[in-house]
Amino acid sequence: MGGISEEISQNLQYMNHAITIGPLTIPQGVYTTWGIMVFLVLVSIWLTRGMEVVPKKKRQVLVETGVGTLYNMLYGILGEHGKRYIPYLLTVMIYLGVANVIGLFGFTPPTKDLNVTLGLALMSIVLVQYASIRQRGVGGWLKSFSQPVAIVTPLNVLELAIKPLSLCMRLFGNVLGAFIIMELVKIVVPVVFPLACSMYFDIFDGLLQAYVFVFLTSLYIQEAIE
Amino acid sequence: MLHIDMHIIWTVVDLLILFVLLRIFLFKPVLGMIEKRKAMIQSSLDDADKANSDAAALKAQYENSLKDAKQESFQIVSEAKDRAQAQYNQIIDKANADAAQIVQQANANAEADREKIMKDAQSELAAVALAAASKLLGTTVDAKTNQSMLDAFLAEAGDGK
């Protein structure tokens, strides 16, 4: 058992597959993120080439259906007031979706790195507080901590820290747990079973977690906008 | 494994850059296309509504003018009938008047003719009577006595008629 635990902890080592470019050492999560960014930009350029009002090609219909469905889903939660926040949330959803599924293709998902998830969670919380400030002004934002009753103020302030933590750990935990279990399974039955498991873990679980992350963020935003 | 350090900044910066890039390349075209299509559909719906309402107004207008035209036509026909009737009456009256006048004229002519014939007959009768009287008397009668005898005789004959 010691051998397996060392193997796994070796794999989990943070700076395991880092690349060194001159004085900068870039950890794996970051350069995988760069790869995903480039991939997404290229795909979106290819998909939106030659769009017309009355679509002729299938890929325009595909793109419009995809983006439209996600947009409507978020619009149903956020409503008219929150329309300006939807593009950012769509970006996060697409990025997370791709990032979680990329385990299927042999890369290691960038969300395995705690920094990535923490960064995402911190940005979400900053966005929620920004939305609240924009809607109510700074005074209103400070006052909103003592609603509905003044006693719950410490809880509200604590929630300011707990919400991002829970978002981050949920995502990180899911991806990490999936990764470790995949490693264990690969050690035990390296033939076909990993593929089947990967179907569930990577695709279903990954997409679900991406959706849940964005859904919770949008829920917080809607709560802040009221 | 649970190593937190400054690489968070990398991720945050990456994500912001990705947001800007995707917004330019993916969201603006796709969402803009959806909006444009919605606007086009809306404007074509509006045009269809406007065309409908225009057609309805035009139809109402046509029906109105059709009604007016029908009324006018009735009026024209009745006027024409009245006029025709009046003219007919007028002609009949004129014909009647003419006929009466002709009859009257004919009567007057007949009367004048009768008078003339009687006068002629009277003179003829006078001549015959004279001849007969002269035959009876055997002598030629004096012209003046003849004339007075003749006139008395004629007055009786004329009265006897």
Next chain:
Amino acid sequence: MIAIGAGIAALTGAGAGIGIGLATSKAVEGIARQPEASGKITSALILGCALAEATAIYGLVIGLMIIIML
């Protein structure tokens, strides 16, 4: 000791199991009552499961960390 700690940490799965089981039973009841709403009920169920699973995952991560790091 490490093993006992990891074992206790893994007990958090029990809470998640019970919670998700109850949620699924209510969801199945709802679908049985009104089959037309089955789409909405299913998506609400999936969402609820994902959120409830989070606490179980916290336990898993802590167990792993205990084993690997201590």
